[in-house]
Amino acid sequence: MTPADRETAPSSPPGLEGDTALWVAGVSKTFRAGHRRVPALQNVSFRVRQGTVTGLIGPDGAGKTTLMRLAAGLMAPDSGTITILGKDATAQSMAVQSSIGYMPQRFGLYEDLTVQENLDLYADLQGVPEPARPARYRDLIHMAGLAPFTARLAGQLSGGMKQKLGLACALVRQPPLLLLDEPTVGVDPLSRRELWSIVYRLVREQGTGVLLSTAYLDEAERCDEVVLLHDGQFLEQGAPAALREPMRGRTYAVTAADVPTRSLQAVLAQAPGVLDALVQGDHIRLVMENDAPPDLGALLPGVKGAELAAVAPRFEDGFVALLKRRAGGETARRPVTAAAPRPAEPGRPVIEVNDLQRRFGSFYAVKGVTFAVSRGEVFGLLGANGAGKSTTFRMLCGLLPASGGNLRVAGVDLRYAAAAARARIGYMSQKFSLYANLSVAENLRFFSGAYGLSGTRGAGRMDWALEEFALAPMAESVSGDLSLGHKQQLALACALMHEPDILFLDEPTSGVDPLARRKFWSRINGLAETGVTVMVTTHFMEEAEYCDRLAIMAAGEILTMGTPAEVKGKARSSALPEPTMEDAFVGLIQTHARQGAAA
Amino acid sequence: MSGEIRPHRGGTAPPGSGKMRLRGLIRKEFLQIVRDPSSIAIAFLMPLVLLLLFGYGVSLDSEHIPLALVVEQPSADTASFTAAFHKSRYFRPSLFLDTRAAEEAMMAGRVNAVVVLRQDFARRLRQPDGAPIQLILNGVDANTAQIISGYVQGAWGKWLEQTALERGQSLRTPVRMEQRIWFNSELRSRNFLVPGLVAVIMTLIGALLTAMVMAREWERGTMEALLVTPLAMGEVILGKLIPYFILGMGGLALSVTMAIWLFDVPLRGSLWVLLAASALFLLTALGMGLLISTLTKSQFVAGQVAIIATFLPAFILSGFIFDINSMPGIVQTITHMVAARYYVAILQTLFLAGNEWSVILPNALALALLAVIFLGLTRKKARKRLE
Numbered sequence: 011m012t013p014a015d016r017e018t019a020p021s022s023p024p025g026l027e028g029d030t031a032l033w034v035a036g037v038s039k040t041f042r043a044g045h046r047r048v049p050a051l052q053n054v055s056f057r058v059r060q061g062t063v064t065g066l067i068g069p070d071g072a073g074k075t076t077l078m079r080l081a082a083g084l085m086a087p088d089s090g091t092i093t094i095l096g097k098d099a100t101a102q103s104m105a106v107q108s109s110i111g112y113m114p115q116r117f118g119l120y121e122d123l124t125v126q127e128n129l130d131l132y133a134d135l136q137g138v139p140e141p142a143r144p145a146r147y148r149d150l151i152h153m154a155g156l157a158p159f160t161a162r163l164a165g166q167l168s169g170g171m172k173q174k175l176g177l178a179c180a181l182v183r184q185p186p187l188l189l190l191d192e193p194t195v196g197v198d199p200l201s202r203r204e205l206w207s208i209v210y211r212l213v214r215e216q217g218t219g220v221l222l223s224t225a226y227l228d229e230a231e232r233c234d235e236v237v238l239l240h241d242g243q244f245l246e247q248g249a250p251a252a253l254r255e256p257m258r259g260r261t262y263a264v265t266a267a268d269v270p271t272r273s274l275q276a277v278l279a280q281a282p283g284v285l286d287a288l289v290q291g292d293h294i295r296l297v298m299e300n301d302a303p304p305d306l307g308a309l310l311p312g313v314k315g316a317e318l319a320a321v322a323p324r325f326e327d328g329f330v331a332l333l334k335r336r337a338g339g340e341t342a343r344r345p346v347t348a349a350a351p352r353p354a355e356p357g358r359p360v361i362e363v364n365d366l367q368r369r370f371g372s373f374y375a376v377k378g379v380t381f382a383v384s385r386g387e388v389f390g391l392l393g394a395n396g397a398g399k400s401t402t403f404r405m406l407c408g409l410l411p412a413s414g415g416n417l418r419v420a421g422v423d424l425r426y427a428a429a430a431a432r433a434r435i436g437y438m439s440q441k442f443s444l445y446a447n448l449s450v451a452e453n454l455r456f457f458s459g460a461y462g463l464s465g466t467r468g469a470g471r472m473d474w475a476l477e478e479f480a481l482a483p484m485a486e487s488v489s490g491d492l493s494l495g496h497k498q499q500l501a502l503a504c505a506l507m508h509e510p511d512i513l514f515l516d517e518p519t520s521g522v523d524p525l526a527r528r529k530f531w532s533r534i535n536g537l538a539e540t541g542v543t544v545m546v547t548t549h550f551m552e553e554a555e556y557c558d559r560l561a562i563m564a565a566g567e568i569l570t571m572g573t574p575a576e577v578k579g580k581a582r583s584s585a586l587p588e589p590t591m592e593d594a595f596v597g598l599i600q601t602h603a604r605q606g607a608a609a
Numbered sequence: 610m611s612g613e614i615r616p617h618r619g620g621t622a623p624p625g626s627g628k629m630r631l632r633g634l635i636r637k638e639f640l641q642i643v644r645d646p647s648s649i650a651i652a653f654l655m656p657l658v659l660l661l662l663f664g665y666g667v668s669l670d671s672e673h674i675p676l677a678l679v680v681e682q683p684s685a686d687t688a689s690f691t692a693a694f695h696k697s698r699y700f701r702p703s704l705f706l707d708t709r710a711a712e713e714a715m716m717a718g719r720v721n722a723v724v725v726l727r728q729d730f731a732r733r734l735r736q737p738d739g740a741p742i743q744l745i746l747n748g749v750d751a752n753t754a755q756i757i758s759g760y761v762q763g764a765w766g767k768w769l770e771q772t773a774l775e776r777g778q779s780l781r782t783p784v785r786m787e788q789r790i791w792f793n794s795e796l797r798s799r800n801f802l803v804p805g806l807v808a809v810i811m812t813l814i815g816a817l818l819t820a821m822v823m824a825r826e827w828e829r830g831t832m833e834a835l836l837v838t839p840l841a842m843g844e845v846i847l848g849k850l851i852p853y854f855i856l857g858m859g860g861l862a863l864s865v866t867m868a869i870w871l872f873d874v875p876l877r878g879s880l881w882v883l884l885a886a887s888a889l890f891l892l893t894a895l896g897m898g899l900l901i902s903t904l905t906k907s908q909f910v911a912g913q914v915a916i917i918a919t920f921l922p923a924f925i926l927s928g929f930i931f932d933i934n935s936m937p938g939i940v941q942t943i944t945h946m947v948a949a950r951y952y953v954a955i956l957q958t959l960f961l962a963g964n965e966w967s968v969i970l971p972n973a974l975a976l977a978l979l980a981v982i983f984l985g986l987t988r989k990k991a992r993k994r995l996e
Contacts, residue, residue, distance in 0.1 A: 108839040118834020134633025135838040
């Protein structure tokens with residue numbers, strides 16, 4: 011869209027600047043679940059300007075998707091109005107739908123149609139005239155990098171390519187406003203970067219207004235403006251810097267040669283004046299409550315050789331500060347002390363994987379993966395959707411037989427004694443695998459029964475779980491009604507009922523708000539300190555930093571393995587002196603793709 | 610349609626034409642049908658299997674009925690009587706000398722009927738009252754029992770007649786029955802099963818398949834993306850209606866061709882009337898399918914509801930297999946809500962009787978009414994909203 015076009019746009023309602031593409035005014039929406047009323051949005055107001063990218067930031071359940079659907083005219087608000095390009099999204103939904111591009115969370119692609127057929131369909135639906143199509147298709151296909159795949163079925167594209175095709179379909183008629191609902195979920199970081207560059211090209215070249223929702227806080231920094239949502243409530247709107255900058259001078263990296271990072275974190279998190287303390291590979295990232303320079307002696311009494319270095323603030327620091335202020339100073343509970351686990355076989359790694367393979371037909375989901383995890387270690391598998399993480403996990407849990415290679419878990423060869431190994435494994439899946447219509451106590455009772463705990467031991471573990479995870483007040487609540495954070499606590503409690511030696515966590519904190527994520531990890535750290543071995547899969551760069559060691563996976567292979575610092579170090583160059591985990595990941599994938607092309 | 614892209618300037622008229630949007634939707638639907646093995650299976654494979662099954666496998670005719678003949682006192686007359694049963698293609702008789710053994714055979718399911726010739730059979734045969742025979746039937750399957758009873762009476766009557774003729778004497782036969790069977794003179798069950806099956810096949814494509822594919826769009830989230838385009842809800846419905854209407858008529862063509870050429874079912878009425886009535890029924894079935902998926906939006910539930918609300922009634926309550934007039938009153942009332950009942954009536958009339966307008970017209974009217982109700986409800990319930 012050219013600037014001239016924009017001036018001919020319909021006049022805005024009174025009190026609205028001319029460049030407002032989307033105006034949300036006092037919108038509330040409540041859903042009915044059975045006989046309960048669940049408020050999804052409460053009196054939310056903000057605006058999106060033409061030619062900018064506005065990020066709708068918030069954890070899962072914050073109301074992002076509801077807001078997107080309201081804006082797209084797919085739902086009507088209970089109160090308040092949404093105005094898009096001068097038209098009411100509810101009363102004039104047809105006119106609004108004719109002028110926006112919308113990409114729902116599940117892309118809206120037809121998986122049994124080819125890339126070209128999907129584009130044709132959306133061009134027909136959006137009324138793109140035939141003569142204009144060849145040029146438009148060329149642009150879109152080039153932009154999305156889909157040129158070699160136009161005849162491929164959309165269902166056979168990788169996650170990243172699907173997202174780009176979904177975006178191309180939403181853009182087929184150059185809409186002046188683009189609504190993208192979590193376009194980057196589960197996509198590898200390289201595709202994520204490409205997606206962002208496409209979005210920015212649109213904004214810069216055509217003046218498109220973009221509203222993009224995401225649960226990744228690191229993406230907030232890429233937006234021109236962010237709108238923070240939490241529990242259906244509007245928290246703040248502004249440039250990312252406006253949230254980040256007040257934190258300047260309050261963020262530090264702390265190292266102590268003699269103390270393990272996890273113990274260091276546990277102490278710092280409880281120290282007075284500390285807002286936030288996070289394990290970041292080999293150091294602790296410390297955020298103070300105010301600008302006063304921290305006194306290491308007071309923070310870490312009795313610890314020698316601790317060092318403090320100022321680091322740049324991040325968006326997440328500001329968000330955490332905001333959430334903590336809102337929560338009214340409720341401090342994180344002390345890390346858990348789990349009962350000591352049974353001792354592992356001495357001298358052997360707890361998990362040993364050697365040249366592990368898994369084939370589905372002619373497709374290798376996992377090809378030749380080798381690693382070992384020792385007792386009390388937190389080991390991460392980092393990769394995009396489809397990289398082979400979950401397949402590896404299922405084989406480790408004895409849920410899926412391997413096509414080749416060896417794997418021993420807790421000293422047991424899984425080919426012969428999967429059941430014996432399983433008794434010593436705790437597993438928490440991404441979907442939490444809870445019985446939504448059972449109460450909290452019933453879920454706990456079921457899982458302890460499933461692991462053969464009965465009598466006094468079962469009762470004792472029940473009490474432990476309710477006490478330790480602060481679930482006692484909601485013991486009789488139906489689990490389906492719990493907040494995401496509480497569901498996560500309950501799922502972890504269920505996985506720990508039988509005091510496993512090894513804990514498998516599949517995407518444990520994706521979409522959970524930063525405070526709940528911190529609480530979760532402090533618990534995991536506590537478990538690791540007592541000797542529980544923890545394996546985590548994640549596509550969340552942040553989470554990788556909490557691991558002792560990690561392996562980056564792509565297309566069924568391990569690209570690199572090491573401590574977070576080592577992995578990041580591999581991407582260090584003169585142009586990039588302080589690479590992030592994402593930089594390292596993107597660099598590795600690019601090198602791998604080049605090698606693949608050369609081979 | 611204008612020659613340039615004008616995406617966002619004023620006006621409420623959506624860009625592009627309804628024709629272009631509809632064309633896009635229909636093309637998409639056909640591509641999906643061709644590529645989805647489950648659609649192919651429901652649209653082509655299941656009709657084929659049903660036709661072959663009902664054409665060859667299921668027969669409501671009774672032949673080679675296992676029958677026990679109890680002859681308490683053998684004589685020339687009883688020998689002639691049993692010979693008559695042995696010759697008949699309807700019976701596979703076995704001889705017993707006392708009733709108890711025959712009853713045991715019936716209990717064990719080895720025979721379906723017992724015919725008893727008493728000790729005094731030969732003597733009473735020549736008396737004015739004639740000799741009665743006793744017929745014991747397995748009444749578990751009432752239909753078959755009726756048929757066997759008829760066959761036995763027929764065989765008995767024939768034998769009496771023949772015996773009289775041979776001896777040149779007149780025996781007393783109770784009543785002479787002259788049977789004349791209309792419409793399906795060979796009494797082939799295939800002749801009314803195969804036309805009735807057309808209704809089941811059209812229900813399969815029109816209601817079950819359509820409900821599933823529409824629900825699939827909701828489940829996979831593609832409907833959400835479709836709704837946020839300048840499509841009108843009427844276009845979304847037409848976009849499903851047209852492809853599956855064509856597919857359903859294809860199912861009709863397949864069934865009618867197989868009925869006439871493979872199973873030798875006569876088509877005595879007009880092919881055009883058949884096509885018109887089928888189109889009407891198909892619209893009703895599509896209306897039911899679309900209404901179900903508009904109300905449930907989950908493939909699993911839509912499939913279950915479609916089977917219970919459309920497919921099973923088309924099988925059981927349509928008069929396709931079970932005669933509606935012999936159902937209990939309340940069930941007969943319920944069948945008035947089953948669209949397939951009207952269509953089966955038209956089908957059986959067209960195939961076996963001809964263009965009998967007194968049957969076709971009222972049934973067609975009922976179908977038209979149902980089509981308007983279901984499609985109208987769908988249009989009313991389907992909104993461009995997710996709520």
